[in-house]
Amino acid sequence: MENVLKRELNTARLKGFGYAGGGCISQGQSYETDSGRVFVKVNHKSQAKKMFDGEMASLEAILKTNTVKVPQPIKVISLSDGGSMFVMEHLDIHSLNRYMAKLGEQLADLHLHNAKLNEQQQRDAQTVGKGPGQSDIQYVDKFGFHIVTCCGYIPQNNDWQNDWVNFFTQQRLQIQMDLIEKDYGDREARELWSKLQKGVPLTATARIFCFLENTSTRLKTRRRLVMEMLIDCPVYSWKRKYLKNLRKRTLVSMHSP
Structure with missing residues (x-):
């Protein structure tokens, strides 16, 4: 999976940092790359691509309003097992x-x-x-x-x-x-x-x-x-x-x- 990320993000550096975890559906991990930090959601179900495509479009629509901070979506990547990854901007979030x-x-x-x-x-x-x-x-x-x-x-x-x-x-x-x-x-x-x-x-x-x-x-x-x-x-x-x-x-x- 990391080789796929390196290729799709065109980065030689890919180092995980922070807490790796997720919710009841997807898992998440932050990475250091040549272009900066990113956050990657991973889901191995066949429905993941449709789910992530919708999430990416939703974030893009919210960003255009310039009203509330959301991560900049970068890319949805298909996996060989039928699942997908969703790469977005890493936000350093603590207590809100x-x-x-x-x-x-x-x-x-x-x-x-x-x-x-x-x-x-x-x-x-x-x-x-x-x-x-x-x-x-x-x-x-x-x-x-x-x-x-x-x-x-x-x-x-x-x-x-x-x-x-x-x-x-x-x-x-x-x-x-x-x-x-x-x-x-x-x-x-x-x-x-x-x-x-x-x-x-x-x-x-x-x-x-x-x-x-x-x-x-x-x-x-x-x-x-x-x-x-x-x-x-x-x-x-x-x-x-x-x-x-x-x-x-x-x-x-x-x-x-």
């Missing part, structure tokens, strides 16, 4: 407790980024002599993503949809119900799900999400609703500072033009 406030602010900015792009484009269009701004990232008026991502090993269908309720029910919840039916043959669950789908667009939560993400909804109103939903979130003690500042940032941003 004192940065929870900043993280909350940055995640609030990340979730509002697309809406802010829309507001900016509308302002530019109404300004005499000023056309649409040039940017690496453009406002998106649909729901989805351009590539399949994974929840664990489960592929997530991210085909573009015009509304959030349809996207969430058909491309998030439906796949879980399909798996329940496949694995357990639960007819009752299937019947209940069929009844529930008819009422999903009418539930308070679904209405809120539709309202939040509808392009006709004013940004200030979306910010207020985000804050109101966050107030009701259950919070463990270690998350309180983080969510407090996420709420605070959202509240403050309500008053910006």
